Amino acid sequence: MSTATPITRVSITMIVNDQPVTAEVDPRTLLVDFLRETLQLTGTHVGCDTSQCGACVVHVDGLSVKSCSMLAVQADGSRIVTIEGLAQAEDLHPVQQAFYTQHALQCGYCTPGMVMSAVDLIAHNPQPTDREIRAWLKGNLCRCTGYHNIVSAIAAAARAAHAPASANP
Amino acid sequence: MYPFDYVRASSVEDAVSAAQTTAGSRFLAGGMTVLPMLKQRLANPTQLIDLGHLAGLRFIRADIDGIHIGAMTTHAAVAGSGLVREAIPALARLVDGIGDPQVRHRGTLGGALATNDSAGDYVAAALALAATIVTDRRRIAADDFFRGMGETALAADELITEVVFPIPRRAGYAKFEQLASRYALVAVMAAETTVAGPRVAVIGAASCAFRLPALETALSRRWHAAAADSLAIDPDGLTSDLCGSAAYRADLVGVLARRAIADAG
Structure with a gap:
């Protein structure tokens, strides 16, 4: 490749956690590397780097995706939310709070991806059954917990989000 | 990944033209197969032609000859389509089992057929339902499309635009x-x-x-x-x-x- 024409860098613009971001990147830059290394948003983790484990899940235009299997240039013009974008000021997002309350993590490595997946699930299916939660987590691996408390936390977060409406008919 | 140039196609013609102009180009649909391949250095394209902005290839509609699905329609869109669930429920269920939710948000019908994974769910659907694969230049019967491990009837510069799935009994x-x-x-x-x-x-x-x-x-x-x-x-x-x-x-x-x-x- 040494004699080939130099690779053209590509200018990209996106909204990350409500902040506009513009940068020039090598086309082969993965979205996860752009988030972690260029934007220093290291809450998104790289686990397997082969789109199996889900530690790198972020939201692109409202849908959960694996940021290790997407190029930064493919996210040009998109709205991105990472784990850093969930909490409002000092208040954890309800799913984060539920993970804390239900002891849904041990080492914590998979947690950012688990939480981002769960937020997407609840956004599109506000009252998932345990079976639906487990099916949804097919792309998120946890090697510590055995998933039980993760499923409990997601169910609890969904119930909490639903509770105010049902309490005030 | 080896380095590559990147262009974003603004139309089907634009994508095909880019592939014809630059030898060693490769189309990039959802990237759920291509990107893992590139990461393992199993492919070394000079240029990736991103199809992600071809909104005209994202559709699901019924016609007299069956359900037409645009090549860039994601698995999530097909699995969640009322039209597909109603007309060919087995197809909706099959697509809902591809990969995982995050893969289904990115992976596309055209990409899945063009990569012809030996364990690709969509390949089974195309063959069993006698689908027709429509490209920028011709119509190919599923029976003539899949040619061997990862091989298809597609020319290097040929792009799938839609697939027609006849509604089975x-x-x-x-x-x-x-x-x-x-x-x-x-x-x-x-x-x-x-x-x-x-x-x-x-x-x-x-x-x-x-x-x-x-x-x-x-x-x-x-x-x-x-x-x-x-x-x-x-x-x-x-x-x-x-x-x-x-x-x-x-x-x-x-x-x-x-x-x-x-x-x-």
Whole structure:
């Protein structure tokens, strides 16, 4: 490749956690590397780097995706939310709070991806059954917990989000 | 990944033209197969042509010859489509089992067929439902499209634009998942099509998907699951690996064919 024409860098613009971001990147830059290394948003983790484990899940235009299997240039013009974008000021997002309350993590490595997946699930299916939660987590691996408390936390977060409406008919 | 140049196609013509202009180009749809390949340095394209902005290739509509699905339609869109669920429920269920939710948000129909993974669920659907693959220049019957492991009838600069799935009288899908990856170790789709009669397609068992003509003949006499009981699958030529021997896969083909036929009702 040494004699080939130099690779053209590509200018990209996106909204990350409500902040506009513009940068020039090598086309082969993965979205996860752009988030972690260029934007220093290291809450998104790289686990397997082969789109199996889900530690790198972020939201692109409202849908959960694996940021290790997407190029930064493919996210040009998109709205991105990472784990850093969930909490409002000092208040954890309800799913984060539920993970804390239900002891849904041990080492914590998979947690950012688990939480981002769960937020997407609840956004599109506000009252998932345990079976639906487990099916949804097919792309998120946890090697510590055995998933039980993760499923409990997601169910609890969904119930909490639903509770105010049902309490005030 | 090896370095590559990147262009974003603004139209089908633009994408094809970019592929013709630069040797060694590769189309990038959802990237769920291409990006992992690039990361492993199994491919070294000079240029990736991003199809992600071709909004005109994202559609699902019914026509007289079946359900037309745009090549850039994601798996999530197909699995969640009321039209597909109503017309070909087995197809909606099959697509809902591809990868995981995050993969289904990115992966596309065109990409899945163009990469022709030996365990690709969509390949089974295209074959069993006698789909027609429409490209920028011609229409290709599914039977003529899949040519071997990862090989298709597509020219290097040829782009899938849509796929037509004729609505079958009935169709069923049975998949035996490899327990770690959840890919199909073997899967079978069985369909009774209106034009081409019964069709049974197998994925995961060999390097390329294949049909079961003897079983199709038996099903044309009478559609019943027991037709698969007398099926003799020759393990010679089937895949043998850590997850299962060729003999095991041969056995699975019969079991899953029976289940797929029963699933179709």
